Amino acid sequence: MQSSNLSFLAEFLKRRSGLHLTPDKYRLVDSRLTRVSRRFGFRNVEALLAELRHEPDGLSKAVSEAMTTNETSFFRDSATFDHFHRFVLPRLLIARARTRRLRIWCAAAATGQEAYSLAMVLDGERRLFENWHIELVATDLSSEMIARAEQGLYSQYEIQRGLPVELLLGNFVQEGEYWRIAERLRWMVSFRTFNLLEPFDALEPFDVIFCRNVLLYFDHATKAATLDKLARVLAPDGHLILGRSESTSASSKAFVPVQAARGCYAKVRAPALVAV
Ligand SMILES: C[S@@+](CC[C@H](N)C(=O)[O-])C[C@H]1O[C@@H](n2cnc3c(N)ncnc32)[C@H](O)[C@@H]1O
CATH class of the missing domain: 3.40.50.150 (Vaccinia Virus protein VP39)
Incomplete structure (x- = not known):
C-alpha cells in the first residue's frame, strides 16, 4: 500500500476510533480492508481508500469497525x-x-x-x-x-x-x-x-x-x-x-x-x- 494511503488511513482511524496504527499493524490493514472492499463492491483496497477520503457514513463506520480488535473471553484475567x-x-x-x-x-x-x-x-x-x-x-x-x-x-x-x-x-x-x-x-x-x-x-x-x-x-x-x-x-x-x-x-x-x-x-x- 502506498505510504500516502497508509498515512491517510492512520489519521482517519485515530480521529474516528482512537486507534493508533503502528507499523506492526500494517499487515492487518490489507486483510481486514480487503473484506470490507468486497462487501462494498470495490475493485481493491486502493479504490476503497479513494472513496473513504469523502468519508461516507456507512463506509467510514465499516472501516473503523473492521480495524478494531475484539478479542475477549469469559472471566478474562x-x-x-x-x-x-x-x-x-x-x-x-x-x-x-x-x-x-x-x-x-x-x-x-x-x-x-x-x-x-x-x-x-x-x-x-x-x-x-x-x-x-x-x-x-x-x-x-x-x-x-x-x-x-x-x-x-x-x-x-x-x-x-x-x-x-x-x-x-x-x-x-x-x-x-x-x-x-x-x-x-x-x-x-x-x-x-x-x-x-x-x-x-x-x-x-x-x-x-x-x-x-x-x-x-x-x-x-x-x-x-x-x-x-x-x-x-x-x-x-x-x-x-x-x-x-x-x-x-x-x-x-x-x-x-x-x-x-x-x-x-x-x-x-x-x-x-x-x-x-
Ligand atoms: C480487545 S477488546 C476488549 C474486550 C473486553 N473489554 C476484554 O478486555 O476482554 C477491545 C474492544 O474495544 C472496542 N473499541 C475500540 N475502540 C473503541 C472506541 N473508540 N470506543 C469504544 N470501544 C472501542 C473494540 O470494538 C473492541 O471490541
Missing part, C-alpha cells in the same frame, strides 16, 4: 473478577446501603463475555442485593459486536475459554452447537454502541467502570483524554478496572492503583478544603 467479587462488591454493598443503587459500565464490551461474567458474579450474590437497583451497561464502538453481545450466543470454543464448568449449567441453554446466555442474565445487561472518543456529558456517574484492553490501542494523548473523561463519570469512591497490562500512571493523575489487584484503580481523593 480471572484475578480481576475475584478482586471485583471479594473486594469491590462488599465495599459497595456497605457504601451504597442507603440508596441500594449500583451502576457498572463495561466500556469496551466486544461480544459481551465481560458483561455476562459480571452478571454471573452479581447473580451469584443476588440474595445480598435483593431489592437493589443494579444497572449493568455494556457499550462498544462496533455495532456488529454489540449485536452479537445482545444475542448472547456463544460457540463451544468461546464457552471453553475461561468459563468455569460449574457456571455453564444454569447460566446457559444449549442450542445445537451453541450456548445461549440465560434470559435472566441477558436482561441484567443493557447493550448499546458508544465511542469512547465522544463526550461523556450525557452519562450518569458509575460506581465501577471496566475499561479493559482498549486504551492500549490509543496514543498517549487520546488515552489521557479518555482517562480524564472516565474520572469525571466515576463516583468519588468508585473503581476503575483496566486490563492487566494497562495502567493510568503515565497518562493521568486522577487515579491511584489499588495495591491488592493489578489493573484496578481508585480515584485520587480531592484535597480537603482548608478554612481561611
Whole structure:
C-alpha cells in the first residue's frame, strides 16, 4: 500500500476510533480492508481508500469497525473478577446501603463475555442485593459486536475459554452447537454502541467502570483524554478496572492503583478544603 494511503488511513482511524496504527499493524490493514472492499463492491483496497477520503457514513463506520480488535473471553484475567467479587462488591454493598443503587459500565464490551461474567458474579450474590437497583451497561464502538453481545450466543470454543464448568449449567441453554446466555442474565445487561472518543456529558456517574484492553490501542494523548473523561463519570469512591497490562500512571493523575489487584484503580481523593 502506498505510504500516502497508509498515512491517510492512520489519521482517519485515530480521529474516528482512537486507534493508533503502528507499523506492526500494517499487515492487518490489507486483510481486514480487503473484506470490507468486497462487501462494498470495490475493485481493491486502493479504490476503497479513494472513496473513504469523502468519508461516507456507512463506509467510514465499516472501516473503523473492521480495524478494531475484539478479542475477549469469559472471566478474562480471572484475578480481576475475584478482586471485583471479594473486594469491590462488599465495599459497595456497605457504601451504597442507603440508596441500594449500583451502576457498572463495561466500556469496551466486544461480544459481551465481560458483561455476562459480571452478571454471573452479581447473580451469584443476588440474595445480598435483593431489592437493589443494579444497572449493568455494556457499550462498544462496533455495532456488529454489540449485536452479537445482545444475542448472547456463544460457540463451544468461546464457552471453553475461561468459563468455569460449574457456571455453564444454569447460566446457559444449549442450542445445537451453541450456548445461549440465560434470559435472566441477558436482561441484567443493557447493550448499546458508544465511542469512547465522544463526550461523556450525557452519562450518569458509575460506581465501577471496566475499561479493559482498549486504551492500549490509543496514543498517549487520546488515552489521557479518555482517562480524564472516565474520572469525571466515576463516583468519588468508585473503581476503575483496566486490563492487566494497562495502567493510568503515565497518562493521568486522577487515579491511584489499588495495591491488592493489578489493573484496578481508585480515584485520587480531592484535597480537603482548608478554612481561611
Ligand atoms: C480487545 S477488546 C476488549 C474486550 C473486553 N473489554 C476484554 O478486555 O476482554 C477491545 C474492544 O474495544 C472496542 N473499541 C475500540 N475502540 C473503541 C472506541 N473508540 N470506543 C469504544 N470501544 C472501542 C473494540 O470494538 C473492541 O471490541
